[in-house]
Amino acid sequence: MKKQVSYWHEFFKGIWEINPTFKQILGMCPTLAVTVSAINGIAMSLATTFVLIFSSFLISCLRKIIPNQVRIAAYIVIIATFVTIADLIMKAKFPVLSKALGPFVPLIVVNCIILGRAEAFASKNPPIRAILDALGNGAGFFIALTVMGSIRELLGSRTILGYQILPLSFEPLLVMILPAGAFITLGLLMGISNSIIERKKKIEHNTLIEKYKDKMSSTHLSIKSSN
Amino acid sequence: MENSTSKFINKLELSSSPHIHSKWSTKKVMWFVVLSLLPPLISGIIFFGIYQLLIIAVSVFFAIVTEAIIKKIRKMKITIDDGSAVVTGILLGLVLPPNFSLTATAIGAVFSIAIGKELFGGLGFNIFNPALIGRAFLQAAFPVAMTTWTKPNFSVDTITSATPLAAYKFDRVLTQLKPMIIGNIGGSIGETSAIAILIGGIFLIVVKIVNWRIPVSMILGMILFSGIFWLIDPIKYPNPLFHLFAGGFLLGTFFMATDWVTSPITAKGMWIFGFCISLIVVIIRIFGGLPEGVMYAILIMNAFVPLINRLTEPRTFGEK
Numbered sequence: 298m299k300k301q302v303s304y305w306h307e308f309f310k311g312i313w314e315i316n317p318t319f320k321q322i323l324g325m326c327p328t329l330a331v332t333v334s335a336i337n338g339i340a341m342s343l344a345t346t347f348v349l350i351f352s353s354f355l356i357s358c359l360r361k362i363i364p365n366q367v368r369i370a371a372y373i374v375i376i377a378t379f380v381t382i383a384d385l386i387m388k389a390k391f392p393v394l395s396k397a398l399g400p401f402v403p404l405i406v407v408n409c410i411i412l413g414r415a416e417a418f419a420s421k422n423p424p425i426r427a428i429l430d431a432l433g434n435g436a437g438f439f440i441a442l443t444v445m446g447s448i449r450e451l452l453g454s455r456t457i458l459g460y461q462i463l464p465l466s467f468e469p470l471l472v473m474i475l476p477a478g479a480f481i482t483l484g485l486l487m488g489i490s491n492s493i494i495e496r497k498k499k500i501e502h503n504t505l506i507e508k509y510k511d512k513m514s515s516t517h518l519s520i521k522s523s524n
Numbered sequence: 525m526e527n528s529t530s531k532f533i534n535k536l537e538l539s540s541s542p543h544i545h546s547k548w549s550t551k552k553v554m555w556f557v558v559l560s561l562l563p564p565l566i567s568g569i570i571f572f573g574i575y576q577l578l579i580i581a582v583s584v585f586f587a588i589v590t591e592a593i594i595k596k597i598r599k600m601k602i603t604i605d606d607g608s609a610v611v612t613g614i615l616l617g618l619v620l621p622p623n624f625s626l627t628a629t630a631i632g633a634v635f636s637i638a639i640g641k642e643l644f645g646g647l648g649f650n651i652f653n654p655a656l657i658g659r660a661f662l663q664a665a666f667p668v669a670m671t672t673w674t675k676p677n678f679s680v681d682t683i684t685s686a687t688p689l690a691a692y693k694f695d696r697v698l699t700q701l702k703p704m705i706i707g708n709i710g711g712s713i714g715e716t717s718a719i720a721i722l723i724g725g726i727f728l729i730v731v732k733i734v735n736w737r738i739p740v741s742m743i744l745g746m747i748l749f750s751g752i753f754w755l756i757d758p759i760k761y762p763n764p765l766f767h768l769f770a771g772g773f774l775l776g777t778f779f780m781a782t783d784w785v786t787s788p789i790t791a792k793g794m795w796i797f798g799f800c801i802s803l804i805v806v807i808i809r810i811f812g813g814l815p816e817g818v819m820y821a822i823l824i825m826n827a828f829v830p831l832i833n834r835l836t837e838p839r840t841f842g843e844k
Contacts, residue, residue: 468625468627468628471665
């Protein structure tokens with residue numbers, strides 16, 4: 298029987314354990330392209346999360362009706378519907394942001410995170426779990442894009458969210474708002490997150506070994522004493 | 525019995541092949557390279573002022589400190605006394621424009637060592653030349669400051685401070701050959717004086733730190749490829765000697781492309797490597813948007829070094 302995972306874990310795993318940007322390495326195109334400023338990153342990840350939640354929910358509801366052979370096409374239709382909604386809302390309410398993000402909002406249709414979660418999770422799990430998973434992955438994507446956008450904006454134009462942080466005497470590093478800066482930032486952040494996870498794993502591994510040793514020695518003792 | 529065997533084994537030095545020892549240690553090589561870098565350094569100070577020494581000092585200092593800090597974080601043996609960080613620091617300083625900002629120099633030095641070298645695993649594992657990585661980063665980060673040239677002392681031309689390549693590309697002015705050989709022209713700190721670079725470079729070849737094949741193939745390649753264009757249209761394209769002495773070509777030839785770690789190890793590979801760098805330099809200089817392309821040419825070819833090594837692998841004895 299399959300082990301039942303707690304709802305909390307269903308949500309939380311997307312933020313750290315399988316963070317879409319740093320661990321699954323999905324949705325690289327918007328990650329690298331739009332994070333020239335923190336606000337762009339936030340807007341992009343919020344739009345993606347909106348689409349992710351609703352499409353995951355709908356796909357999960359329809360998972361027994363959609364025939365297996367045409368599932369990808371069906372997913373794309375569902376995702377495209379919500380992307381159109383998000384795109385139109387952004388165009389109406391936040392025209393400046395919509396212009397800054399350019400073609401990347403309509404391109405959410407083919408975002409790997411959404412299709413990946415639909416294929417790997419929503420099509421196999423009930424709606425509540427699908428929503429929690431979508432929320433978690435959305436939050437993970439949000440954190441990644443906000444951090445990246447903040448770092449690049451801070452070093453590339455001295456500001457975060459438009460507020461000046463670094464003094465005017467600091468000469469901005471133009472490279473950080475160019476594509477090369479995106480790759481450098483992403484690579485470093487990925488390296489940091491990997492090294493933290495690796496360290497955690499090592500500690501867990503060591504405690505397991507210790508436990509095993511204790512157990513072995515205690516059984517050994519008990520055998521000796523019974524003799 | 526067991527004890528005596530282990531005693532015996534301890535006396536033997538057991539290691540896997542290769543067993544041939546080189547008289548060169550990394551430390552010795554690096555200090556020889558530092559020595560060979562003195563002539564371009566001195567020419568930089570003569571032509572652009574004592575301030576340039578400060579730039580190089582800052583660059584070296586931050587390179588060493590970064591290396592020490594990263595080795596400490598990664599819990600590895602601190603190997604700053606092997607001098608490789610010093611060489612990277614001096615090389616980075618030499619390819620910066622004169623009177624460059626000290627803060628930016630420090631950023632470049634930290635980036636060279638941290639990203640260009642230590643992230644790949646330290647000395648011997650870096651794919652790209654660390655000093656050039658630092659310069660490429662600075663070029664992308666501060667494009668204006670990186671192309672602001674200072675007028676050299678004893679300059680023949682009293683009006684312009686542009687480098688010969690920029691002057692040719694944008695204003696169609698061909699600089700005389702004599703000042704380009706001596707070094708009183710605009711350009712990076714260590715790249716202007718051909719004589720000083722040749723002294724350092726030939727010293728490296730004579731003491732056999734640098735293999736002669738890479739510089740020779742690069743210079744021959746440069747004469748060949750720029751010569752083809754010159755023969756096609758001598759008015760539109762500058763002559764091969766101008767290409768040879770202009771910009772950072774000679775500095776790159778002797779000190780950057782010949783880096784042990786980032787150049788091919790086979791003789792045939794070295795020829796391919798040198799010719800390809802020259803070809804890319806000529807293409808960038810003649811058709812590119814930038815006046816100079818030695819840095820990018822060397823970095824591009826650095827990426828191909830593993831491929832070149834594999835393609836030119838020598839036949840083992842007896843193999844068909």
